[in-house]
Structure formats: C-alpha cells, structure tokens
Amino acid sequence: MRTPRWLLAVGVLAALAGSCKSKRQGITVGLYASMTGSTADFGISTRRGVELALEDLNAHGGLLGQRVRLVAEDTRGDASEATSAVTRLIDQEGAIGILGEVASGLSLSGGRVCQRRHIPMVSPSSTNPAVTQVGDHIFRVCFIDPFQGLVMANFASRTLRFTRVAILKDQGAPYSVGLAEAFRQSFTANGGSIVDEQAYRAGDTHFSAQLNAIMAHNPEAIFVPGYYTEVALIAREARGAGFQGRFLGGDGWSGPSLTTNDDDKLVGDYFSEGFAVDAATTPVARDFVRRYRERYHSDPSGLAALGYDAALVLFDGIRRAGTTDHAALRNALATTRNFVGATGSITLNEHRDAVKAAVILQVQANGFQYHSTVNP
Amino acid sequence: MTAPRAAPPGPKVAAAALGLLALWPLYRVALGAWRDWVGFLRNVLEGVSLGGVYALIALGYTMVYGVLGLINFAHSDVFMVGAYVGIFTAGFFGITASSQAGSSVAVTVACVAAAMVVCALLGMTLERLAYRPVRNAPKLTPLVTAIGVSMLLQNVAMLVFKSTPRGFPPTLRTASVHLGPVATTNIKLLDLGAAVALMVALTLLVQKTRVGRAMRAISTNLEAARLMGVPTDRVIAVTFGLGSALAGAGGILFGLDQPRIDPLTGVQPGLKAFVAAVLGGIGNIPGAMLGGLVIGLVEQLSAAYLSSSFAPAIVFAILVVVLLVRPQGLLGRVTREKV
Known part of the structure; x- marks a missing residue:
C-alpha cells in the first residue's frame, strides 16, 4: 500500500505544477488587495475599478496586440499574506506589473517583494509616504498623507473653526500613525491644540x-x-457614551460598510478622499461613473476610482514602453505626465507620487455627500 | 538604578525592582481617580465587565489544564464559534445584524443556550478526535496538536463564515443605566451578572456533584482515579464540554457588548484569558475567575490612565512580575513535579 500512495502524491504534485505553468499567455497583470476580512470593502471596490478598466482595454484590442489577463489575490488585510500574494503573482503567474494594496502597511510588505524582483508596482490608494520610498519600482496614483493631514487640519480649523481636537489612531497601521502625525502638525500650526492622543490596535x-x-x-x-471597521465601532461606542462633537477622518473611512448597520452614529461627520461621484465633472470621470453604475449597480467609491486609474496608468506605461521588459516599463511609468484618469490629471513626481486634489465628504444616513474640493 | 552589582541579581531582586516600577502606574491611576472619581468608577465597572468575559474563557483553559495538564489553544476559537452560533440562532428567529434593536430576552436566552450546546459538542468532538489519541504521547505532542486544532478552526471558520466581519444581532436594546453617578449600559451589567452566575454554577458543580468530584480526582492523579473506578474518558469529555460551553456563553456576552465578529475574534480575548488563567494559577478555578477580573481591570485602567499604546504590554508585564514573585500564580498551589 505504501509505495503507490506516495507515488500518487508525487504524481498529483507534478500535475499541479504542470498545470500552473501551462496557462501563461498574453500579458499578465497582478492585483493584491483585501477582498475579505475587516477591510474587505477596500479590495472589493478596488478590484471592481481595475476590472472595469481591464474589460474596456481588452474590448479595444488589449495591449501590444495581446490580451491582458488579471490575476487577483486576496490579502485578507494581513501583511504576511500580502507578501506571499505578491510573490505568487510574480513567480507563479508571471505578472509583469502589480496593482495594490490599499492599506499602506500591506503595500509596504508587497512593495518590498516587487522592488526585490524589479517588477513595477502601482498602488491605487496607499497614502503613507514610506510606500514609494521602498524603491524606484513603486508608484502610486493617489495623494500622500502629509497633504491629506493638511487638508483635514485646515478644514477643521478654518471651515469648522475648531480649536480643540483629540486624536485616536490605530498604532499598528503605518497609514494611521502617519496621518495622525500629519494632522497634528498642520492643526497645531494653525493655532489649534491637540487635547489628547490615544491609540488602539486593529x-x-x-x-x-x-x-x-x-x-x-x-x-x-x-x-x-x-x-472603517474600527471607525464605525469607535463612533458607536462614543455616541453611546454621550459624545456630541464631530468625528473627522481620512480615506480609510471609505467603505460602504461605514454606514450600513444600525444607526446614525457618524451622520454629519467628515473625511477626506481622492474622488467623489458628485464632483466627477471631466468626461473621463463621468464616463467611468456611468460604466461603473451600469456594471455594478452602485456608485463607485474613491477606492474604485483609484483602482481604475491605477490600472489605466499601468496599461499606459506598458503601451508607451512598447514592451513587457521590466526596466522599460519602470522608466515609462516614471515619466507619466498629465495622464487624464477618473480622479483627475495624474503626474508622477520624482518621488513616484501623484500630486492631486482631495475632496471632503460628509457622511449621510445612506452614503457620502460631496462637500468641497481642496487643490494642492 | 542602584541595584547591587556584585552578585548576579536573583529573581527576588528583579521582582523588587519591578515592584518599585509598579508604584508609578499606581500613582497615575490614583491621580486619575482623584481628579475624576466618577470616570474612575466607570472605568472600574467597564474593566470588571470585560474581566467577567475573560474569566469565563479562562475557566475553560484552567479546567482542561487541571485534568489533563494540556493547554487547549483551540479554546479561544471555540469562543469564536459560540459568537457565530449566536448570530445564526438570532437569524433563525428573524433578528439580523441590520435589524432594529429589539428587546427579546427569549431570543437572547436561546442564543446563549444554543451557543453553549454547540460549543460543548464541539469541545467534546475535539477532545475525542484530536486530543484523546495523543493523550499519552510526550507533553509537547498534545500542545502542538492544540495549536494545530486552533488554526484548523480559524481557517474552517474563514471558509464557512467568510472573514468579513459580521455584526452581532441586537437581540437586546442597549439602555443607559445609572448606578448612582456612574453611567453604564444594561448590557455591561448583564454581562457581569451572567458571568458571575455561570461561575457560581460551575463552582457548585465541581464541588458538590459526583462528576465534579471525579474531575477533582482526575486532576489529582489520573491513573489512580481510573484504578479507583472513575470513568476517566467520560469525565474528561465532560470537562471539555463544560469549559467549551462556558466559552460559548462568553462568545454571546462578548457579541452583545462588542457587536462585530470575525473568524479571528477569539484570538485576542483568548490570549488574555490564557494570561488570566496563568495569573490566577493554572488548574485552579477560583484563580481563573480572579485572574480574569484582574486582567480586565488592569487592561482598562492602564489604557485609561497610563497609555492606550502600551495597555497590552502592561498586562503582560504584570503577568511577568506576578510569576516572578509567585510562580504558581495568585491562588495556585505549589506542586512538586511528579517524575
């Protein structure tokens, strides 16, 4: 009995290995994002945006005369899953470009893999400055946290005329720590005071x-x-304890789940984002919103729009490089200038970051309402 | 630091140094209490209510350790399963996470009952399938098995329940309750009350019933108990069942207060409950209760008055200090290792 059993195991493994190799055809692009877990909204929205861009591309003939194949890996919001997801995408699936992650901490993990393998990565919505500092193969199509912190600090002190604000940050997330610090600096520079700073863990x-x-x-x-998962819990508990003030936040709030479930705990509160449906005035943005609604029967979030733009920027880079060669693709991406996406004009600066406007959204009982746009 | 340099500092010296360091947090807490004693009482109440849930989970760790000398790491995941059973039971009665908060005591009781039954069965199944076959293997084997079972439960839960967090159905309406000047919620008081009631019931069971006596006998000496005619396999299964039922009830109490459940929900409370069991003296039932309350209080007070960034570190620092001074835990007895 014994010998046939292990022979069978070896046979199965060999068959699996064979089947993995054999389906490589066309150009492969990888996406890693949290499709499940406590940040599932991030990955689901991003993936929808990316798929919308991809379907349009393949309907118009693909790239370099080949179809483009998207392989999406779920990180479950876990940094070590992100590392192995990116490794799989590159080593097993042969991805020539990587899209993702949303959470900065996960982009830092996945980015290190991309950098070591010299595969360009475009993060749709990781805003922590350190993400693109991982190396010269890491790009992003969103603004960074020093700007986002400034936007919310100015909004708090100039528009809402607040002078006393407390901070409650997720100390395990580089995104949260960095954005808290950016907000603190800008808000105190405006003459306001941070009366208390507390921390929690995801x-x-x-x-x-x-x-x-x-x-x-x-x-x-x-x-x-x-x-958003923890933000909703925090708001619920604070309102239950009688907190009457406002909550303010950043683009990490951007998930439909922030407002579903129970009550009106966050209604009237504000956060900053990279995109708002109500502010989509350019033809590209309007076209994106229309197609997104047709395809998914809901409004695109900022993360969906940034996923769409990240994919478009990567496709544009491949097209301009004219080849799937890593170095040529990296150089093409680094010279992205005035690319018109759904979230506005994208120019990647010397730090491989996009410099873009932010929008401020207000939470309503049934979604988010556009409040204003802040240009850099 | 003026610690003596000549002799290598023994554990006693280290404990004394750490004890001096412990005065600083006590001073901070006292200062906070002096400034705002209503807030302090509120924090104490929150801490005790949290500690009640930790104590319920800690009991499962300690009971299994008491009879088998096994740390059942899968226990925290049984707790998570309990919370999910609550979600499905309430769903069966038509209450989902997005329902308006109702006030159905009957459904809440049904949730607790269902969670306790399912978790008891799960605990006994795990014992039969995973732990009994390795009971007589070297000590490390059951330990590694327990870690494996824990991972198995987490990953099966991710497949079956999906890893996106779910809201816990609001079977009870949250209402503010004022105890003198201290505002709290009916849910927190219920959590505390139910935890105390279950712990009293367990203590009576262990001290006054035949099966309780059998458990104590096995915990003293498994082989001797078996030779005296105690049906050890059955009693061990009952022990697993009881501990798991308490974890299931804890899952519901946790869900009522903190309504967001995912497959890794059990990990954090489970770890703290394990610390509570060790702190109280592992294998000792009153010790687990005391340990749970202490951990809950320490966590709450250190987050409120010292630093919310370091609250978990402080919890574990206290564990280290207590174990330096009393290696057997707060209420544990010194037992000589049988060779």
Missing part, C-alpha cells in the same frame, strides 16, 4: 478607556485616521 472592539480619557478633555472633534 481588531480591537473595546474603546471605552480611550474614549473616557478623550472625553474628559471635552474636545470639539475626534480625528480618527483609521479603517
């Missing part, structure tokens, strides 16, 4: 200690630069 469900401490300082607003 996965926490219990925030009463932090909120009790914050509410003892009676702030006008709490800046929560976290991801």
Whole structure:
C-alpha cells in the first residue's frame, strides 16, 4: 500500500505544477488587495475599478496586440499574506506589473517583494509616504498623507473653526500613525491644540478607556485616521457614551460598510478622499461613473476610482514602453505626465507620487455627500 | 538604578525592582481617580465587565489544564464559534445584524443556550478526535496538536463564515443605566451578572456533584482515579464540554457588548484569558475567575490612565512580575513535579 500512495502524491504534485505553468499567455497583470476580512470593502471596490478598466482595454484590442489577463489575490488585510500574494503573482503567474494594496502597511510588505524582483508596482490608494520610498519600482496614483493631514487640519480649523481636537489612531497601521502625525502638525500650526492622543490596535472592539480619557478633555472633534471597521465601532461606542462633537477622518473611512448597520452614529461627520461621484465633472470621470453604475449597480467609491486609474496608468506605461521588459516599463511609468484618469490629471513626481486634489465628504444616513474640493 | 552589582541579581531582586516600577502606574491611576472619581468608577465597572468575559474563557483553559495538564489553544476559537452560533440562532428567529434593536430576552436566552450546546459538542468532538489519541504521547505532542486544532478552526471558520466581519444581532436594546453617578449600559451589567452566575454554577458543580468530584480526582492523579473506578474518558469529555460551553456563553456576552465578529475574534480575548488563567494559577478555578477580573481591570485602567499604546504590554508585564514573585500564580498551589 505504501509505495503507490506516495507515488500518487508525487504524481498529483507534478500535475499541479504542470498545470500552473501551462496557462501563461498574453500579458499578465497582478492585483493584491483585501477582498475579505475587516477591510474587505477596500479590495472589493478596488478590484471592481481595475476590472472595469481591464474589460474596456481588452474590448479595444488589449495591449501590444495581446490580451491582458488579471490575476487577483486576496490579502485578507494581513501583511504576511500580502507578501506571499505578491510573490505568487510574480513567480507563479508571471505578472509583469502589480496593482495594490490599499492599506499602506500591506503595500509596504508587497512593495518590498516587487522592488526585490524589479517588477513595477502601482498602488491605487496607499497614502503613507514610506510606500514609494521602498524603491524606484513603486508608484502610486493617489495623494500622500502629509497633504491629506493638511487638508483635514485646515478644514477643521478654518471651515469648522475648531480649536480643540483629540486624536485616536490605530498604532499598528503605518497609514494611521502617519496621518495622525500629519494632522497634528498642520492643526497645531494653525493655532489649534491637540487635547489628547490615544491609540488602539486593529481588531480591537473595546474603546471605552480611550474614549473616557478623550472625553474628559471635552474636545470639539475626534480625528480618527483609521479603517472603517474600527471607525464605525469607535463612533458607536462614543455616541453611546454621550459624545456630541464631530468625528473627522481620512480615506480609510471609505467603505460602504461605514454606514450600513444600525444607526446614525457618524451622520454629519467628515473625511477626506481622492474622488467623489458628485464632483466627477471631466468626461473621463463621468464616463467611468456611468460604466461603473451600469456594471455594478452602485456608485463607485474613491477606492474604485483609484483602482481604475491605477490600472489605466499601468496599461499606459506598458503601451508607451512598447514592451513587457521590466526596466522599460519602470522608466515609462516614471515619466507619466498629465495622464487624464477618473480622479483627475495624474503626474508622477520624482518621488513616484501623484500630486492631486482631495475632496471632503460628509457622511449621510445612506452614503457620502460631496462637500468641497481642496487643490494642492 | 542602584541595584547591587556584585552578585548576579536573583529573581527576588528583579521582582523588587519591578515592584518599585509598579508604584508609578499606581500613582497615575490614583491621580486619575482623584481628579475624576466618577470616570474612575466607570472605568472600574467597564474593566470588571470585560474581566467577567475573560474569566469565563479562562475557566475553560484552567479546567482542561487541571485534568489533563494540556493547554487547549483551540479554546479561544471555540469562543469564536459560540459568537457565530449566536448570530445564526438570532437569524433563525428573524433578528439580523441590520435589524432594529429589539428587546427579546427569549431570543437572547436561546442564543446563549444554543451557543453553549454547540460549543460543548464541539469541545467534546475535539477532545475525542484530536486530543484523546495523543493523550499519552510526550507533553509537547498534545500542545502542538492544540495549536494545530486552533488554526484548523480559524481557517474552517474563514471558509464557512467568510472573514468579513459580521455584526452581532441586537437581540437586546442597549439602555443607559445609572448606578448612582456612574453611567453604564444594561448590557455591561448583564454581562457581569451572567458571568458571575455561570461561575457560581460551575463552582457548585465541581464541588458538590459526583462528576465534579471525579474531575477533582482526575486532576489529582489520573491513573489512580481510573484504578479507583472513575470513568476517566467520560469525565474528561465532560470537562471539555463544560469549559467549551462556558466559552460559548462568553462568545454571546462578548457579541452583545462588542457587536462585530470575525473568524479571528477569539484570538485576542483568548490570549488574555490564557494570561488570566496563568495569573490566577493554572488548574485552579477560583484563580481563573480572579485572574480574569484582574486582567480586565488592569487592561482598562492602564489604557485609561497610563497609555492606550502600551495597555497590552502592561498586562503582560504584570503577568511577568506576578510569576516572578509567585510562580504558581495568585491562588495556585505549589506542586512538586511528579517524575
């Protein structure tokens, strides 16, 4: 009995290995994002945007005369999953360009793999400055946190006329820590004071200690630069404890799940984003919104729009490089100038970051409402 | 630091140094309490209510350790399954996460009952399939098995329940309750009350019933108990079942207060409950209860008055200090290792 069994195992493995190699054809592009887990909205929205761009591309003949194939890997919001997802995309699927992640901490993990393999990566929506500092193969099509922090700080002190704000950040997420620091600097430079700064960790469900401490300082607003799952829990607990002030946040709030479920805990609160349906005035943006609605029967979030743009920028780079060679593709991406995407004109600067406007959205009972646009 | 340099500092010296360091947090907490004693009482109440849930989970760790000397790492995942059973039971009665908050005591009781039954069965199944075959293997084998079972449960839960967090159905309406000047919610008081009631029931069961006596006998000496005619296999299965049922109830109490459940929900509370069991003296039932309350309080107070960034580190620092001074835990007895 024994020998045939291990022979069978070897045979199965060999068959699996064979089947992996054999389906490579055309150009392969990889996407890694959290399609499940507590940041599932991020990956699902991004993937929809990317697929919309891809379908349009293949309907018009693909790239370099070949069809483009998208392989999407789920990171489940976990940094080590991100590393192995990107490794799989490059080593097994033969991706020549990588799209992702949304969360900066995961982009840092995946980016290191891309950089070591010299495969260009375009992050749709990771805003922490360190992401593109991983190396010269890492690009992004969104603004960075120093700008986002400035936008929300100016909004808090000039538009809302707040002078006393507390911060509650996710200390395990580079995104949250960086954005909190950017907000603190800009807000204090405006003459406001940060009355308290508390921290939580992703996965926490219990925030009463932090909120009790914050509410003892009676702030006008709490800046929560976290991801939507925890933000919703924090707001719910704070409102239950009688907090009357505003909540402010960044693009990590951008998930439909922020407002589904129960109550009106965040109605009237504000966050910054890279895209708003109501502000989509350019033909490219309007065309994107129309096609997105037709395809998915819902409004695109900022993450979907940035996923769409990240894919377009990568496709444009491949087209201009005229080859799938890594170095040529990297150089083509680095010279992306005035590329018109759904989220506006994209020019990648010497740090491989896009310099773009931010929009401020207000949470409503049934979604987000456009408030204003802030140009860099 | 003026610690003596000549002799290598023994554990006693290290403990004394750490004890001096512990005065600083005590001072901070006292200062905070002096400034705002209503806020302090609120934090104490929150901490005790949280500690009640930790204690319920810790009991499962400690009971299994007591009879088998096994750390059942899958216990925290049984807790997670309990929370999911609650979601499905409430769904069966038509209450989903997006329902308006109702006030159905009957459904809540049904959720607790279903979670306890399913978790008890799950615990006994795990014991039969995973732990009994390796019971007589070297100590490391069951430990590694337990870690494997824990990962298995988490990953099966990810496949079956999907890893996107789910809201816990609002079977009870959250209402503010004022205890004198301290505002809290009915849910927190219920959590605390239910945890205490279950712990009292368990203590009675272990101290006053035949099966409880059998458990204590096995915990003293498994072989001797078997030679005296105690049906050890059955009693061990019952122990797993009881501990898992408590974890299931804990899952519901946790869900009512913190309504977001995912397949890794059990990991954090499970780890803290394990710390609670060790702190109280592993294998010791009152110790697990005390340990749970201490961990809940320490976590809440250190997050509120010291630093929310370091609250988990402080919890583990306390564990280290206590174990330096009392290696057997707060209520544990010194037992000589049988060779």
